Amino acid sequence: xxxxxxxxxxIGNAIVDVIAxxxxxxxxxxxxxxxxxxxxxxxxxxxxxxxxxxxIESSGGSAGNTMAGIASLGGNGAYVGKVxxxxxxxxxxxxxxxxxxxxxxxxAAQGPATARCLILVTPDGQRTMNTYLxxxxxxxxxxxxxxxxxxxxxxxxxxxxxxPPRAKRAFRKAAAVAHAAGRKVALSxxxxxxxxxxxxxxxxxxxxxxxxxxxxxxxxxxxxxxxFHAAVAAVRGKVAVAALTRSAHGSVVLSGxxxxxxxxxxxxxxxxxxxxxxxxxxxxxxxxxxxLSLPICGEIGSRAAAEIIGHxxxxxxxxxKALVTGLGLG
Amino acid sequence: xxxxxxxxxxIGNAIVDVIAxxxxxxxxxxxxxxxxxxxxxxxxxxxxxxxxxxxIESSGGSAGNTMAGIASLGGNGAYVGKVxxxxxxxxxxxxxxxxxxxxxxxxAAQGPATARCLILVTPDGQRTMNTYLxxxxxxxxxxxxxxxxxxxxxxxxxxxxxxPPRAKRAFRKAAAVAHAAGRKVALSxxxxxxxxxxxxxxxxxxxxxxxxxxxxxxxxxxxxxxxFHAAVAAVRGKVAVAALTRSAHGSVVLSGxxxxxxxxxxxxxxxxxxxxxxxxxxxxxxxxxxxLSLPICGEIGSRAAAEIIGHxxxxxxxxxKALVTGLGLG
Numbered sequence: 001x002x003x004x005x006x007x008x009x010x011i012g013n014a015i016v017d018v019i020a021x022x023x024x025x026x027x028x029x030x031x032x033x034x035x036x037x038x039x040x041x042x043x044x045x046x047x048x049x050x051x052x053x054x055x056i057e058s059s060g061g062s063a064g065n066t067m068a069g070i071a072s073l074g075g076n077g078a079y080v081g082k083v084x085x086x087x088x089x090x091x092x093x094x095x096x097x098x099x100x101x102x103x104x105x106x107x108a109a110q111g112p113a114t115a116r117c118l119i120l121v122t123p124d125g126q127r128t129m130n131t132y133l134x135x136x137x138x139x140x141x142x143x144x145x146x147x148x149x150x151x152x153x154x155x156x157x158x159x160x161x162x163x164p165p166r167a168k169r170a171f172r173k174a175a176a177v178a179h180a181a182g183r184k185v186a187l188s189x190x191x192x193x194x195x196x197x198x199x200x201x202x203x204x205x206x207x208x209x210x211x212x213x214x215x216x217x218x219x220x221x222x223x224x225x226x227x228f229h230a231a232v233a234a235v236r237g238k239v240a241v242a243a244l245t246r247s248a249h250g251s252v253v254l255s256g257x258x259x260x261x262x263x264x265x266x267x268x269x270x271x272x273x274x275x276x277x278x279x280x281x282x283x284x285x286x287x288x289x290x291x292l293s294l295p296i297c298g299e300i301g302s303r304a305a306a307e308i309i310g311h312x313x314x315x316x317x318x319x320x321k322a323l324v325t326g327l328g329l330g
Numbered sequence: 331x332x333x334x335x336x337x338x339x340x341i342g343n344a345i346v347d348v349i350a351x352x353x354x355x356x357x358x359x360x361x362x363x364x365x366x367x368x369x370x371x372x373x374x375x376x377x378x379x380x381x382x383x384x385x386i387e388s389s390g391g392s393a394g395n396t397m398a399g400i401a402s403l404g405g406n407g408a409y410v411g412k413v414x415x416x417x418x419x420x421x422x423x424x425x426x427x428x429x430x431x432x433x434x435x436x437x438a439a440q441g442p443a444t445a446r447c448l449i450l451v452t453p454d455g456q457r458t459m460n461t462y463l464x465x466x467x468x469x470x471x472x473x474x475x476x477x478x479x480x481x482x483x484x485x486x487x488x489x490x491x492x493x494p495p496r497a498k499r500a501f502r503k504a505a506a507v508a509h510a511a512g513r514k515v516a517l518s519x520x521x522x523x524x525x526x527x528x529x530x531x532x533x534x535x536x537x538x539x540x541x542x543x544x545x546x547x548x549x550x551x552x553x554x555x556x557x558f559h560a561a562v563a564a565v566r567g568k569v570a571v572a573a574l575t576r577s578a579h580g581s582v583v584l585s586g587x588x589x590x591x592x593x594x595x596x597x598x599x600x601x602x603x604x605x606x607x608x609x610x611x612x613x614x615x616x617x618x619x620x621x622l623s624l625p626i627c628g629e630i631g632s633r634a635a636a637e638i639i640g641h642x643x644x645x646x647x648x649x650x651k652a653l654v655t656g657l658g659l660g
Contacts, residue, residue, distance in 0.1 A: 020428070049424060053428045053429075054389065054398065054425040054429045054645055055421075055424070055425060055428075056386050056387065056388045056643055057386065057387035057388070058387070059384065087417040091385075094379060094384070095385060096384075098382065098384040098385075099384045311641070311642075312386075312641075312642075312647070313386055315384055317351070317642070
């Protein structure tokens with residue numbers, strides 16, 4: 001199925017999050033790097049699950065969260081990702097469609113189970129992620145519907161797609177089809193360790209995409225620097241638009257010689273930062289599809305991120321549309 | 331396995347909650363009675379799930395929530411309930427054990443899937459529940475370990491157990507074993523419609539149990555009256571201790587000729603009332619096992635309920651122990 005006009009098509013690893021509280025001691029005991037995303041195998045996932053606290057399950061996946069955010073803002077979105085035809089796969093598909101996002105990628109009928117991310121949230125609201133990629137490794141170029149890509153103003157790709165080998169080919173195909181149709185391509189660098197794993201690929205990609213999202217750790221990792229300003233200088237001019245997020249310090253948006261600082265939106269209580277970057281990207285992309293100025297795109301991103309930080313889970317709990325009234329969206 | 335000394339053994343339908351926001355219009359469209367628990371079959375569960383909004387999954391079940399609350403207060407608890415050996419069953423077992431509750435009832439190896447409750451939360455924080463009993467109908471008297479019942483100061487039974495026919499026999503067996511061992515039995519009336527379905531049984535049970543929990547609608551339904559004070563008069567003297575909850579109006583605790591009014595604990599934002607009654611019972615029972623006075627038991631119940639109302643899901647998000655300091659728990 002191909003919709004007429006799509007604002008954003010998101011492509012990513014389709015993952016269900018299992019979210020539990022944990023203290024710093026537990027992270028240390030388990031040898032986990034706080035704030036990072038680690039890839040784990042099925043055995044390790046079972047072992048970690050056994051020792052972690054009571055959880056809640058919520059659909060996740062970086063680009064999946066972004067698309068749920070765009071739909072919640074009133075945007076017309078579609079998603080491509082691979083689940084297994086199992087219980088969690090059904091949950092993921094339900095949540096995506098119920099959010100109003102078109103999602104028709106067929107589920108895998110065999111192979112590993114639907115991907116899970118075991119997320120440990122420390123008292124400071126930081127999240128540490130442990131991903132079992134499961135069925136998402138089955139995503140391949142055959143899952144990319146060229147017409148769907150051509151119908152989308154922007155195709156948004158998460159850097160995590162470089163972890164499963166066939167998904168990387170799906171990524172490259174989607175980007176090529178989008179550009180051939182005169183459409184825009186956006187990329188998120190996803191995670192500093194993901195950048196470590198794929199730095200050379202990502203350095204090339206930055207020059208190929210139109211819109212880049214990264215947080216401070218990711219952009220610093222990309223350019224092997226500990227200094228954010230050096231990273232800003234390095235990326236300037238390499239991509240049409242770069243939106244660089246800095247947690248409580250807001251974001252910096254670069255375009256040619258322009259540079260905008262966008263404040264973080266107020267958060268009454270930092271509960272769980274999972275999905276903050278994804279929702280920032282969702283708000284920013286939504287603003288772009290509505291032709292808004294870059295600082296306003298950043299402001300929409302900040303407000304969407306603030307909503308997500310205030311509760312467990314990486315999908316909006318309220319209609320984000322209501323949080324962006326008065327920002328020129330009419 | 332039987333632990334040495336158990337504060338409370340909870341027996342109930344083992345259910346995973348799927349929680350989504352909905353407006354009043356959706357409830358009307360779907361013919362749902364706001365605030366109630368309706369039993370639905372597998373087809374209806376599939377149909378309702380397809381049209382409801384994005385959800386989060388969280389272990390639930392009335393007695394399951396109560397036991398998680400008791401463990402969170404520092405109590406030593408055990409649980410009996412039936413899941414299937416499927417994904418949601420694994421989630422339920424994990425969450426119970428990770429909360430610190432002993433849970434060894436074998437999973438069903440065949441038959442229906444683990445029970446699910448589709449919970450729709452309206453903007454006023456009220457929850458409307460639709461339960462597919464699934465594997466919980468497989469619970470039977472063979473699942474009651476007599477030694478476990480004898481080891482528990484209090485055996486807590488949810489009224490919902492009267493819905494699956496074999497569970498009712500498990501209920502009666504557990505109550506008989508507890509009383510034969512000189513232990514106490516507590517009952518929750520669960521839901522006004524559940525009371526309608528089993529009124530004669532429940533009228534008999536009230537005289538047989540030692541501790542009764544009911545909310546205003548349930549106790550009024552039991553005695554076929556619209557007047558809470560008439561219901562209080564009717565139940566007075568029939569049970570050693572009755573704790574009757576009235577949402578924001580707190581609770582009334584009766585014992586012989588004694589009557590105590592307990593205020594509701596403050597809630598900064600009513601997000602989702604799911605589990606409020608279950609957690610009140612948990613706090614109250616925990617207080618009883620610690621030999622505290624009835625008004626203090628009610629106060630612990632109120633504080634545990636208030637924590638649950640402030641977020642989605644019916645399991646505590648913080649350690650409840652921290653919320654009851656200074657109440658004579660040393």
